[in-house]
Amino acid sequence: MILGALTLAGCQSTNQTDDMIRVDRAQGSEENIASLSSVINSNPQDPEGYNVRGSAYGRAGEFSRALADFNRALELNPRFYQAYANRGLVYRNMGKPVEAAADYNAALKLNPNYDVAYIGRGNVYRQAGRIDEAFGDFNRAIQLDTTDGRAFHNRGLIYQLRGQHDKAIDDFSKAISLSPSSPEPYNGRGVSYVALNDDENAFADFNHAIELDGKVAESWANQALIYERRGDKARAAKSYSHALGLDPKYIPAQAGLARTRG
Template sequence: MGDSAPRVTRAAAAGLLLLGAALLSGCQTDAGSDMMKVDRAQGSDQNIASLTSVISANPNDPEGYNVRGSAYGRAGEFRRALADFNRALELNPRFYQAYANRALVERNMGDQASALKDYNAALQINPRYDVAYIGRGNLYRQAGRLDQAFADFNQAIQNETTDPRAYHNRGLIYQARKQHNQAIEDFSTAISLSSTSPEPYNGRGISYLALGDDDNAFSDFNTAINLNGNIAESWANQALVYERRGDKAKAARSYSHALQLDPKYEPARAGLARVKGGA
């Protein structure tokens, strides 16, 4: 964790490493889901019905299919989303946004090869399209191809993207490489671009912990909880700070709450066992 980190017990250090690994794997899922985080308004039956009316009035306009496909994607209706993106691309084979949107659906359906092909097609048409760089970067990161992922996030940032996901995801790679100062800088930029998402606060907090800055880490984990109190990772991260401070009672409560939210969240289970003397 570096020379500046304070001395901690082996159990707590192991807990930090476990939590860091869980953070990276968890945020891969969250950050990688992009458009597919369920948006009840945009994916609602009412909104889809309205978009269908627009398509009926303009059946040869590819934009209508692209927008409705995105709404289907947010609602989790991936096959209908694919059909709409396919139609949009039949009408306009150079519709790079539809390629990137279709790639995201394919990623969510587990068809990574098709997703990569579509991201490449989007970037071939528009080499400055930040959404496609970020999407392809997440695809590479989930496959463990960190150098390629890093290059894509870098390219999006060099293209002056204002999308916080580029900074957040690059921060995760810096963190995986133990370059925590750079990770903190990227997480902070992501927060400045969108302060309502808990993920970069959790990410930054983990890097603060790795540098021995428990106070700033604790503040970030608490902010993550305030933004969304239903994420097990945030409560387990908070618990780890309590554990490092020697407050086992509060640590146990936070670990227990994390397990209530996600009974399979192993860092919380291991942490609870430590503070209760079971490890």
């Protein structure tokens, strides 16, 4: 039961956040947008300006404005495959996977070697349960010698789902080497270590994920489960409680706290 809960904890938030836009309100500050708008005003026929500002709006959570900028960029240059992929990511954040997949397909039709679009489309497929197609897209990005750690991380999640934990660990390790400041692959690798009964390495990974970003509920719940496996219910309950303080709806933490409280 604990391993099942840990697997859920290790995969749930990464399924939701990996390749998603991390909202950064500073990107949408008046000063930043004004600067980007000034560039556009000085050359209103340059699609790149709209693409850059659209990305800034997206990171700020201003999705409608982001879409407007990407639409304008594509009006000016219908072959702007990067803008298609960027718009696809915004659609995915908006919960519109059909539109997202269509944009990734459009990007790949224009540039069949665009690794970013394979990664983005692979995530759309993975979230839709189309695992084999997702695996194919992540593989293709890796075959193109991508330096984007998300391709390895996401393929690692599929290996993990298939019970191929040695291969998953290799992929998470590669993702870590490419994106050392991201907590997600540490959580992913930790889950596979637990599946192989290597709690020591798992605990180290979960703790490092917390060091990188202490605001991720998944990391605290994973740490708690190691405490629970060790029989230390007091520390487990404390970490589960911390996870719930970050995300009161996080089911693995709710279930873990119920098991260890008292």
